[in-house]
Amino acid sequence: GAVVSQHPSWVICKSGTSVKIECRSLDFQATTMFWYRQFPKQSLMLMATSNEGSKATYEQGVEKDKFLINHASLTLSTLTVTSAHPEDSSFYICSARAWESMNTEAFFGQGTRLTVV
Amino acid sequence: DQQVKQNSPSLSVQEGRISILNCDYTNSMFDYFLWYKKYPAEGPTFLISISSIKDKNEDGRFTVFLNKSAKHLSLHIVPSQPGDSAVYFCAASAGSGGSNYKLTFGKGTLLTVNP
Numbered sequence: 001g002a003v004v005s006q007h008p009s010w011v012i013c014k015s016g017t018s019v020k021i022e023c024r025s026l027d028f029q030a031t032t033m034f035w036y037r038q039f040p041k042q043s044l045m046l047m048a049t050s051n052e053g054s055k056a057t058y059e060q061g062v063e064k065d066k067f068l069i070n071h072a073s074l075t076l077s078t079l080t081v082t083s084a085h086p087e088d089s090s091f092y093i094c095s096a097r098a099w100e101s102m103n104t105e106a107f108f109g110q111g112t113r114l115t116v117v
Numbered sequence: 118d119q120q121v122k123q124n125s126p127s128l129s130v131q132e133g134r135i136s137i138l139n140c141d142y143t144n145s146m147f148d149y150f151l152w153y154k155k156y157p158a159e160g161p162t163f164l165i166s167i168s169s170i171k172d173k174n175e176d177g178r179f180t181v182f183l184n185k186s187a188k189h190l191s192l193h194i195v196p197s198q199p200g201d202s203a204v205y206f207c208a209a210s211a212g213s214g215g216s217n218y219k220l221t222f223g224k225g226t227l228l229t230v231n232p
Binding site: 004006009010034041042043044045046049091093094095106107108109110111113 | 121126153158159160161162163206219220221222223224225
């Protein structure tokens with residue numbers, strides 16, 4: 001299957017700093033990427049839909065000024081957690097889907113464990 | 118309101134036996150369903166999917182059954198193997214023909230296959 005690479009796999013940062021997470025589609029072009037957040041023993045919650053060359057669409061309750069999403073190319077989307085606080089500690093996962101694919105399967109990155117201290 | 122429900126947080130089966138993971142949904146607009154497998158600290162891995170025009174899809178040891186009238190689907194794994202031990206997420210989408218589809222996930226079921 002297609003490969004989606006997410007970096008870093010884990011990061012620890014101090015409260016008040018910003019953290020950038022990258023999501024790359026390695027062998028296909030992804031016009032749309034999705035960012036999820038998962039709390040322990042909870043489902044994956046969609047945060048936002050990232051569209052190449054345009055603004056991201058955020059789900060209700062997600063602060064767009066805090067979770068900045070950039071999708072500058074067909075293979076890269078970034079999520080920046082700005083002014084991180086301990087409550088932002090979570091597992092963040094991206095997924096991508098090829099634009100030409102008729103299959104609605106989405107491929108996921110390996111996730112990023114963010115810990116804010 | 119949870120649109121995709123996995124009511125069993127965990128399931129334990131013996132190696133070689135059948136594992137049956139269940140999923141219910143409430144949104145009648147959902148027309149495509151997927152199962153993902155997830156290990157701790159890793160992203161989900163796609164397992165198998167089914168379109169609402171079908172009631173069964175099989176891929177090796179994995180079979181997904183869809184009962185649209187009951188808004189219920191299940192994943193059967195047979196025979197179960199210890200390597201199958203993971204969290205299994207049921208996901209659904211509406212309007213699968215478009216490119217900007219969203220997946221709605223259940224909370225997952227932790228499957229443990231005992232040797």
